[in-house]
Amino acid sequence: MKKIPDKEILLFKSCLVNVEYPGVESSTKFVFDKLGIEYTISERQSCCTGLGHYADLFDQFSTTALAARNFGIAREEDHRNIATLCATCYAILKKSANILNTKDNVRRQVNKIFDGSGISDLKYKVEDIDSRDNIFHTTEIIYNKADKIPDLVEVDLSGFKVAAHHACHYCKVHHQDTIGNPRDPMVIETIAKACGVETVDWYDRKTNTCGNGFRQRYMNKDLSFSVTAEKLLSLKENEVDILLHMCPNCQIQFDRNQKVIGESLNTEFNIICLNISQFVALAFGADPYKVVGIQTHTVPVEPVVDKIKLINPVNEV
Amino acid sequence: MNTFKIGENTFELAESIIKDLKASDNLGILKCIQCGMCTSTCPAARHTDYDPREIIKRVLDKDETLIKDDIIWNCFYCYTCHSICPVNNSACEVNQVLRQKTIDNGKGKSKIAPFSEYADSYLESGLGTIPSDFFSDLIKDYGNEWIELKANLEEIRKELSLGPMLLPKKDIEDINEILEKTGFTKRLERVRRCKDEKDTR
Numbered sequence: 433m434k435k436i437p438d439k440e441i442l443l444f445k446s447c448l449v450n451v452e453y454p455g456v457e458s459s460t461k462f463v464f465d466k467l468g469i470e471y472t473i474s475e476r477q478s479c480c481t482g483l484g485h486y487a488d489l490f491d492q493f494s495t496t497a498l499a500a501r502n503f504g505i506a507r508e509e510d511h512r513n514i515a516t517l518c519a520t521c522y523a524i525l526k527k528s529a530n531i532l533n534t535k536d537n538v539r540r541q542v543n544k545i546f547d548g549s550g551i552s553d554l555k556y557k558v559e560d561i562d563s564r565d566n567i568f569h570t571t572e573i574i575y576n577k578a579d580k581i582p583d584l585v586e587v588d589l590s591g592f593k594v595a596a597h598h599a600c601h602y603c604k605v606h607h608q609d610t611i612g613n614p615r616d617p618m619v620i621e622t623i624a625k626a627c628g629v630e631t632v633d634w635y636d637r638k639t640n641t642c643g644n645g646f647r648q649r650y651m652n653k654d655l656s657f658s659v660t661a662e663k664l665l666s667l668k669e670n671e672v673d674i675l676l677h678m679c680p681n682c683q684i685q686f687d688r689n690q691k692v693i694g695e696s697l698n699t700e701f702n703i704i705c706l707n708i709s710q711f712v713a714l715a716f717g718a719d720p721y722k723v724v725g726i727q728t729h730t731v732p733v734e735p736v737v738d739k740i741k742l743i744n745p746v747n748e749v
Numbered sequence: 750m751n752t753f754k755i756g757e758n759t760f761e762l763a764e765s766i767i768k769d770l771k772a773s774d775n776l777g778i779l780k781c782i783q784c785g786m787c788t789s790t791c792p793a794a795r796h797t798d799y800d801p802r803e804i805i806k807r808v809l810d811k812d813e814t815l816i817k818d819d820i821i822w823n824c825f826y827c828y829t830c831h832s833i834c835p836v837n838n839s840a841c842e843v844n845q846v847l848r849q850k851t852i853d854n855g856k857g858k859s860k861i862a863p864f865s866e867y868a869d870s871y872l873e874s875g876l877g878t879i880p881s882d883f884f885s886d887l888i889k890d891y892g893n894e895w896i897e898l899k900a901n902l903e904e905i906r907k908e909l910s911l912g913p914m915l916l917p918k919k920d921i922e923d924i925n926e927i928l929e930k931t932g933f934t935k936r937l938e939r940v941r942r943c944k945d946e947k948d949t950r
Contacts, residue, residue, distance in 0.1 A: 447877045473912060475913055478916060488848045491936065535770070549927055551923050600827040604831060645827065646826055648823075648825055651860075659825070688890070725909050730894065
């Protein structure tokens with residue numbers, strides 16, 4: 433398995449986490465602190481272009497140049513291990529690092545642009561960032577410390593049945609770097625089990641895309657929702673209470689659209705969507721509103737909070 | 750059915766895709782044996798006429814009508830085909846390159862024009878955002894709470910003790926300069942023009 437770092441980490445902010453589920457970032461920070469992960473955040477880091485890139489708006493060269501700038505910032509911050517909150521950032525940055533390391537003409541062009549823009553200090557040198565050794569998903573950083581999790585759990589969440597949705601852009605784009613089997617990933621389940629909950633390890637459509645499909649959700653909604661519905665129906669059949677995520681785009685798809693998809697199928701799902709960091713933070717006793725940020729969710733997370741209060745009356749949550 | 754002249758490079762389209770910056774190293778289009786693993790796992794193939802195996806066949810047949818065929822816009826970019834292909838081919842990446850060719854040829858610009866505000870926001874703040882043109886549809890599906898969240902975002906982020914979202918001014922200027930020099934700003938102007946024409950039509 434690839435070597436996963438626990439220090440010199442640049443926690444790479446995500447445009448969708450920022451505005452949709454900011455609690456994912458605060459939960460990750462909370463969990464990293466508890467697990468003794470050393471990290472920093474840079475206000476200079478720009479967005480990876482992901483949504484625009486996969487909406488075909490950004491060309492590969494521009495996306496790569498912007499990644500090179502962010503890599504330069506990671507180097508200047510002395511935190512070269514990048515950990516992303518979003519699966520698309522993960523895939524985009526890995527691809528860009530591969531291009532910058534192997535395509536000399538692209539690297540030269542990017543560096544020439546940086547020279548001409550007064551940011552020579554951010555110029556990219558071969559192997560500044562290695563796709564496999566320096567770019568990770570935050571979930572992998574937590575997975576690497578899974579054996580430390582049981583001792584830190586303060587809240588009993590064992591009453592919930594959880595399943596995982598491993599994002600396609602984590603599992604499938606750079607599948608050779610995915611932890612475990614990309615066709616049956618268990619990264620999220622392993623973390624959830626360490627928190628002491630029952631997990632549905634396999635369900636029909638487990639490796640399906642969320643259905644967002646970048647442009648599809650906006651331009652081709654019926655198609656997008658038919659794919660999302662397949663998975664929601666399977667989760668319902670398996671009586672899943674909580675679906676655990678590692679990508680804000682997938683989380684939006686299942687959380688925000690769940691009600692309207694349910695209505696079209698004359699059913700109700702009530703499947704709570706949480707990022708795995710939010711779930712671990714809850715298990716570690718984090719405040720649901722001030723850390724986990726459940727107030728920005730569409731499917732109410734309150735049933736989890738109520739149950740926590742009921743079974744853990746000592747915890748003032 | 751295409752007919753080819755003797756000596757004609759029938760793999761011209763495939764080779765131009767392999768050479769594209771978007772294509773992964775050793776992209777195996779030419780190794781495709783039409784096994785159909787891609788189609789059997791493709792979400793778009795399950796619900797539409799889109800068929801990744803057929804896309805690859807047409808590329809190998811140098812069928813250039815593919816570039817103008819709306820079918821390429823059904824791919825989800827989920828990379829499922831890419832992750833299971835036995836010969837390291839990727840219909841997903843092939844589609845991405847084909848769409849760029851369509852955009853370069855003109856027709857595809859109207860397809861991406863609805864997303865242009867994402868790039869406007871990127872140039873303004875260094876962060877992409879969901880274009881506001883989609884908001885009324887999204888509110889219908891997401892509920893009013895979603896727009897309330899947008900209004901209260903700053904307050905919520907403060908409650909969560911999160912740092913600033915927006916980049917410092919100097920960094921935004923650097924990003925604008927980079928994107929000017931990569932040719933992106935010009936590309937965006939052309940896409941925007943396409944959107945404006947559509948809006949006034």
